Amino acid sequence: MSSSSVGIKVIIVGGGLGGTCLALALAQRGIKSEIYEGKAERQDIGGSLTLAPNCLRVLDQLGLWRDLRKQGTEFEIMNLITNDGFQIGKFHIGSRARYGYPALRIRRYRLHQCLVDAATQSYPELISIQMGKKAARVENHALNPKVHFADGTEVTGDYIVGADGIHSMVRQTICPDSPEPQYTGIVSIGAMISPGQVKAYPMPCIVYGRTGTIGLSPCGAQGEGEEAASWFATLEVEKEETRAGWAEMKSSGQALKLAKERFADWRGPIVDLIEQAHNNPDSTLLWAQYSVPELPRWHSDRVVLIGDAAHAIPPSGGQGAAQAFEDAWLLAEVLAKGLSLSKWEAERRKRLGVINKFTQQSGKSRQVGKASVAAFNVKKWMMWTYFKMSSIGRGDDLYSYDGSKIAL
Template identity: 30%
Template sequence: MSASGASKPNLEIVIIGGGIAGLGLAIALHSQGFQCTVYEQAPEKGRFSGAIMLAPNSLRILDTLGIYDRIRVKGWSFEAVAMKDMEGNTTDRIFLGSKKLFQYDVLRIYRNVFVKELQAICHERGINVKYETKYSHIVEERKDGVTFVLADGTQINCTVLIAADGIHSKVRKHVYPDIDPQYTGILVVCGAVKRNLLDVSEKDEMDGPVMYPGKNGAFVMAPQDFDASEYMAGTQRAFPAQTKEGWGKLAQDPKFLHGFLEEGIEDRQPIVQSAIRNIDTDSIYIWAFHTLPKLPKWSSEGGRIIILGDAAHAIPPTTGQGANQALEDVYSLALLMATKSEGTTVAKAVEWWQQMRQERIDKLLELTSKLNNLRMPIEEQKKLEAGEIFQVEDGGSGEQWRWLFNPELETRITEWCQQQENLELVE
């Protein structure tokens, strides 16, 4: 069994996509002694695109990789989202993290701040990331590697090609030409509002996210910078599918954006009304939730192309787990590659890894669907069976989240590798 940092077989690993999954994978592989090169189409200086929540399952990974302490001070930590009734009373708390229960609170941090930190770590650790370099297509996959071409025509050979190029992955298209992301029919519109512009009452809770119910769908507010001086404010509901150009136009149309947020404003709570009225127009963005049909495998037939992150499993954001699962993917893959015995082939290890990951994603998608239903307008919720809507089942203790926040990846990987080694000894 190879120990972390020991010399590794001479694999030329290429990662397409330098987002959270791609940079996270590069750092995780580097920590296990593997070299790799990342190709990212965008410039290094990314654009502002709101905040994301990092939950204990990924914060534990980021801690192991020496990243957590650097980002903790740049975001806002909290435990749970408070669920309000129409009168503003707190009815339930849905745990998103808990230092006491799961070793970490949840961290809300601007995505560009997080990615910038990952980029800085890659620089410091000598990891090769090529920005403004776009992958174009695969020429061939052989028994011993892959040849692919960049958009500028450069041809490159590698032993393993990893697709971390997001939900509209071009690499996945090579492996699965007929699988495309599907619009779920739900659109979210949200933006940023300054804390000092909010009409806060005694019942309002400002230390973490709050979900306010409403006839036109729930409205969510959440602190999103390190001093909670700014809040994300937004809502989601059913909306017809658009063409790519159509979504682009809506995203640029202030009248549509404000109109979507303002629908039914008269029935909303005072704090929500103040958020809608004071939201910064330039900060408003839309997100049409897409999901991805289940992939038969997260790798090509030849096993030299591996797919992960949003490219393998786009998860609607209701559980705030898309990036968290991407980080679980990359950490577990790097650990498995480093821990597996020499007798276990990469293809065999990847096959087990993707089954383990898919089981978890399936469970999460079920949870996401139940949480999505909880955010639906009250009249639409009434049409559903009770089991289709999320319910707090642990009396608010947070225990029902343990499977999600404590996946025990290391134990599962070590046990599987040990099992394989034992089998090899018998053979």
């Protein structure tokens, strides 16, 4: 640790995955942090996510991998098939031999709980977490920036980090003229299921059809007798709703009605899954996808953004949480060494260039929209040819990244 970082205090606005990961990375380097989360209590927002090798490498460096791997399902290969059973191809999301880690599919609340437990149990003297503290505004002073909360209280730190998600309040301090997050017109929908309901499919897999794609993936914890999996799909929904409106779309079954219409000509177990969810809409998961226009900067003086607050990544690449964790790990390293935030931002922007290219390519193969039979057959055979010619090394730039080897 640099002498300039001794005794500093970092204020973290947002107690989600990225904010808690940052607190752990700072504590590992002896730096104190205080997390302020707007929600009054932690909530299970549902759903599961895939952690690729580059993400697991960060978590391993924080000492979490041994326990975390028991909380989900490890795998290395993602299968690509059509809804009539044709094997398009497969690709490696993880490889113990090549990258040192598999991929891990895990329920979101389990991952978050693992991070919170590590923070509160391993570093109680360095990490504090306060719930129900909604940040209202930030004063960006050159030496001691300050956060004002909706309850009238305030806190001062040496650095303030906005880990407050895609609708970030802290972002307005750094980029006051930045546009609001933009609704993409795409909604993700899904539900938890039992793996036995989709035995016909080689999970994890992405199932392609003329009218869209559906993902299937196990995500059960090991050693608990839990069998769990999830399905997820994307739909076009032209009208943007308020948060209450999205909740109503889910609870009323309207979103599932759209899914039934979209996949009406499919056959087999997937149709049954959608029908089952339609009969129990409260079990459905729904996410409206938003994007953040590219920001001119991610930091100003001693206020900095990480994760979705800085660069929301579409879910098609499976890198959202990973990039928040990479942001956090490298930021902790920069602060511990007393380096400039400009150095951190330059390194992270370079990395995000690689990630965005991969995510765009991945998203194109799963574009939402109906295709003619002829167009779908052309796409199917083009994908088959591509994956036939591709090797495991196609993900090296993505999955081999190790922030500890970055020359700062």
